[in-house]
Structures are given as structure tokens and as C-alpha cells.
Amino acid sequence: MFKKILIANRGEIACRVAATARRMGIQTVAVYSDADAGAKHVQACDEAVHVGTSAPKDSYLRWERILQAAKDTGAQAIHPGYGFLSENQDFASACAAAGLVFIGPPASAILAMGLKAESKRLMETAGVPLVPGYHGADQDPDLLQREADAIGYPALIKASAGGGGKGMRVVDRSEDFAAALASCQREARNSFGSDAVLIEKYVQRPRHIEIQVFGDTQGNCVHLFERDCSVQRRHQKVLEEAPAPGMTEALRAQMGAAAVAAAKAVNYVGAGTVEFIVEQTAYDQAESMKFFFMEMNTRLQVEHPVTEAITGLDLVEWQLRVANGEPLPLQQHQIRISGHAIEARICAENPDNNFLPATGTLQVYSKPQAVSFQRGTIRVDDGVREGDSISPFYDSMVAKLIVHGDTREQALSRLDSALAQTQIVGLNTNVQFLRYVVRSESFANAKLDTALIQRESAVLFNQDPLGVQAAAAAVIANALQAEAAAQGADPFSRRDGWQSHGITQRRFELAYEGQPVRAELLYEREGILSLQVGAAAAAPLQFTASDDGGLWVHFNGARFLTTVHAQGEVRHVFTPQGAARISLLDPLAHAGETAQEGGRLTAPMPGKVVSFAVKVGDPVKAGQALAVMEAMKMEHTIAAPQDGTVEELLYSPGDQVAEGAELLKLR
């Protein structure tokens, strides 16, 4: 076996490869860019070499530099991970020329499967079923139009060199074809340096089902069953599971055989995935499923852990053994499926804003307790730690959450609770969105196809899992608990500052979803608090600290465990039901700030005015919420520094304002 390997990648996959290497007693060399100097993957390895500045083309894609790093450190082999250089046949050849083992397939297999059109011609000869379509070399636009018309609509135009869901256009009508072709070619030229396209029938109720294959240098080739990756957004995978719901032994055997035939046709060695698009006329009838070859990915796949979970195998170990010239550790009949596994990709993005990628610092990053590594019930694969940043240079995946259960139902509920335990503050993520998908009727009942997210959109987007009552109760309970802890007192005992006009009460100014909310806490008698939020009736509020730093809150008939993280005025409330952001104004802090600014009410940072809570002529009290701003995708409430009257509003809701801009005048 190798003594030392270099991992030509970053993030979670570099950490993943390093973990197996360490377990096998193989030393590892990391490479890193400027942005990744302190990254988790660097610390996961035994040595590290700086290979350039932050942009991938100046670091992780500089293969001469990476080969040099391997030579300098005495590495014998290079693991490319996925993305970056993993499907670059020139890099694979250059490794061999430099006397290094490329942990992946032969360059000839990468080349053969690299272009979708060429690979389909090859698959046609190998007898692998193809989606009806055109994959010829002639790219004359009139010919392409005629081919699409013959296939019928909807049709799909795909960049032959495409990947990562880019360079694809669904065309619904013949008259739209020319414009879609031009825009697909433009994107393909920019992203992949080639505008060659192919055309496919757009399969109905399409399911993405792929087969994991493995070959060795002795000519053996097996498959490790299927993964269903139908839940997608923008043709990119969101949730992946194995086995595929509704799969039968017969269909699995056919698809497995087709995938092995595809791999053998290119003398495949190492880990690969043959992706099929599956047409179905009904959701839960395997008999109605027809599969067609889509493409082959000649590398380890992002979602390989679900296969590891159901087979109990370590695919990176298999890669290393095969690259070392050993035969496959198991034969086909020795590989078995146990239970069900699901992976969720946690990404820095904003699902409610068209999945716009987000960047920022992981100010809080707490993850579910992992239970064992491969076959365990919960596994977290990530390449970041609390305090790390998600930068604009690389992709937006923060972590992968992989759960395993005896049944799909069990895996599903484990995933939901693992997601509930995932707390991230500092940037937008899709965690809550993933929970909605997992709980949606379609996903829960395995009515899978690539349009699932679109079909279920009414319950996936712009939801409010917690509601203002629970969010306010959590935040106020948390504030009282923190004050009491600071003073060494019981939070339910009465304190003098609360007294006003004989009633013991206290006011909180909150802002929820851009709207100011007033909450009033009443101290009724020894040990009894009641809370009124907004216009709702007051209800008793009780809370106790939990063992792990959280709070049990009992309010309005609900009893829940919550953790609250503060980020300036914004409070991030996490509960098993879901998470929410609510702002808790601190009138004193605001009075201080404004005093320094000479009484002007200014924007604390560049952003957008969401709403004004007051109008010209309104009398206001110190600490009262006046306006809500949104900046860095977060809401900030601007409060009155002192009592007064609103003289002028200088902007309207929706306006963009610069940092320091005066928002309104008080007199």
C-alpha cells in the first residue's frame, strides 16, 4: 500500500479522504489556497503545501504546481476528490508521466466519458439504453431544430461538455427552440469552452437513479446498487438516498448490469457512477419504470456516503486498494444492502430567494452528535469548523448529513431530527428548507421525481415554522435567564427596576419578519410571570435551564426546548419545531449609539429599508421601534434614542441606503 498520498482538493471531500487514509496508516499531504490557509482539510492532513491564491484556477486547478508538491513531499499517489481535477484526463496522464498514481480511472476512460455526446455513441454500441435524442457531431442549427421537432416537446438541450447542472435548457415549443439553443450555447462556451450540444427527449416524471460501479486492474467490475437523487433544484442534487424507493430486484439487476456494461465498455478502473434518467408513468410501480443512460461520472460522487451506509463499505478504501493494484475486496454476490440511508446537502444559500448562494462566517455551527462513522445512524461530513467562513471562491456546500435506519421511514425521521439539531448562525442555509422537503407529502410517501420541489413549493418556501408567540417567548425567557444568571438570582423573583405605577411589568420591543412587535411581561405574584405578545392575550410563561445550555420554555400551551444565539440585536431561536430570527431591541444600547452620533437616526450598515413603524407626527417613547432595515440578509431595528415626535421620514420602504444615511428625523 502507499505510504503517502496527496489530496488535490479541499473542503469536506479532502477531509473525507484523509480520514480513511489515516485509518489505513497512510500519510496525507494537503494542498491549499490563500483562502484556505487555516482550513479544516489542512489540519486533517499530516503535511500541507500552499499552491496559490484563492481562485481555483490559481490554486486547486494548477496541476503542474500540484504535481510538484507531490514530488517535493514524496507522495506516491494523488487523490483528486470530486470537481476540480478529478475528471481531467490531461491531469491523469500527467500523473502517470510523473511517476505518480492517479487514484481514479485511466485517462482513456475519463476521455471516453468526458463528453456526453461521444459517450452516448459509445453506449449505443455497448447496448446500454439511451434517451431518445440526437447526439451527432453535426451542429448545424437547422439540423438541431429538425431533430428536436422529430423527438417532440418538451425537449432538453444539453451542453455536451456540461456538468454540475449547467448548460441545460428545457424547450416546450418548437418556436422557442432557436432562442434556447443560442442561450445554451452561450453558457456552454463560457463555462466549458465548447458549445457542442446534444438533444434529448425530456423524460416524463423523471427520476434520477444512478448506479455506483467499481472496477479493478484485473478486469473485474461490480456495482454497489443504486442511489436515488431525484430531489433536485436547478438540476442539482439536494437529497440522495439508497436504495431507491420502489426498486425491485429485477429492475436493480437490469440497471446494475447496464451500468457494469457501460463501465466495461471503457475498461473502467476505480469508483464511477453511471447516471440514468428513469421514466415512470406512476409513482410506485417499478413495472412502469424505464431507464436510460444519461452520463457517467468518472470519480467519487458527493453522495457516495449513502452507498457506504447501506453496504457497510468504505469506498475510499476501495479506491486506494484498486489504485494500488489490488483486486476488488468483494465479488458481486458478497455485496448486500442493509437498511436505508439518506443524505442531505447543507448549503449556504437562501431557498426563499431562488437558492441564491450565501457567504459569511459560521459564527455558530453546532451539529448533531455523530454516531459511528460508516454504518452509524448519523454521520456528518464537513470541511468547516465554527468560526470558518464560506467564501465566494468555492461552492456553497457547508456539510453533508447522512442518516441510516432500518427502514426509509426511520431514516427519514432521523434526518428530520438531525436537521433540527443543526444550528448555524452567521449565514443563510437551507437547513429549515430541507426539513420541509423531508416532511412534505411527496417525499414522505416517496412520490419522487425531479419536479418534487416545484410541485411542493406551497409548503417549502416562505414558511414560518415557529410563529411570533413562540419566538418571542423563547427570546424573552432567554434574556431573563441570562440576566438572572449574571446577577446570581432566580429569574422568577421580582426586581425593583420593573415597578411602574404599582404594577410590576416590563416592556420588550421586538421585531419579527420586518414588523415591530411589543411584548409585555407581567410579574403577577411570587414565581408567576405572564407574557403578552402583540395583540394576543397574556399567558403564563415558565422556563427552566436544560442540561446542555438550552432552555425549556412553557408558554401558551406549548412546551419546547430552545437554544438562542445572539448576533447583535438579532436573536436566532432554535427549537425542535424549527428556527426563527427575531430582534430584541436594547433601548439603552441604542441610546448610547445615537448619543455618539449626535442624535441622528442613521443606518448602521448599507442595506434596504424594510418598513417604518411610525409616521410623521407620531409621538414616540425612548426605545420604541421606529424602522426596520435589512442588511446582509438580516433585519435590524432602529429604535428611538429618546422621547420625541417624528418630524420627517427620509426614505420609503424598499429604498437602498448607504451606511450612515439618516433615515428619519425626530424632534
Ligand code: ADP
Ligand atoms: P455529483 O453527482 O457528485 O453531485 P455534481 O455534478 O453535483 O456531481 O458535481 C460534484 C462537484 O463537482 C460539485 O461540488 C461541483 O462543484 C463540481 N463540479 C461538477 N462539475 C463541474 C464543472 N464542470 N466545473 C467545475 N466544477 C464542477
Ligand code: ADP
Ligand atoms: P450534469 O452533468 O450537469 O450532472 P446530467 O446529464 O447528469 O448533467 O443531468 C442533470 C440533471 O438534469 C439530471 O439529474 C436530471 O434531473 C435532469 N435531466 C437530464 N436529462 C434529462 C432528460 N432527458 N429528461 C428529464 N430530465 C433530465
Ligand code: MG
Ligand atoms: Mg449528472
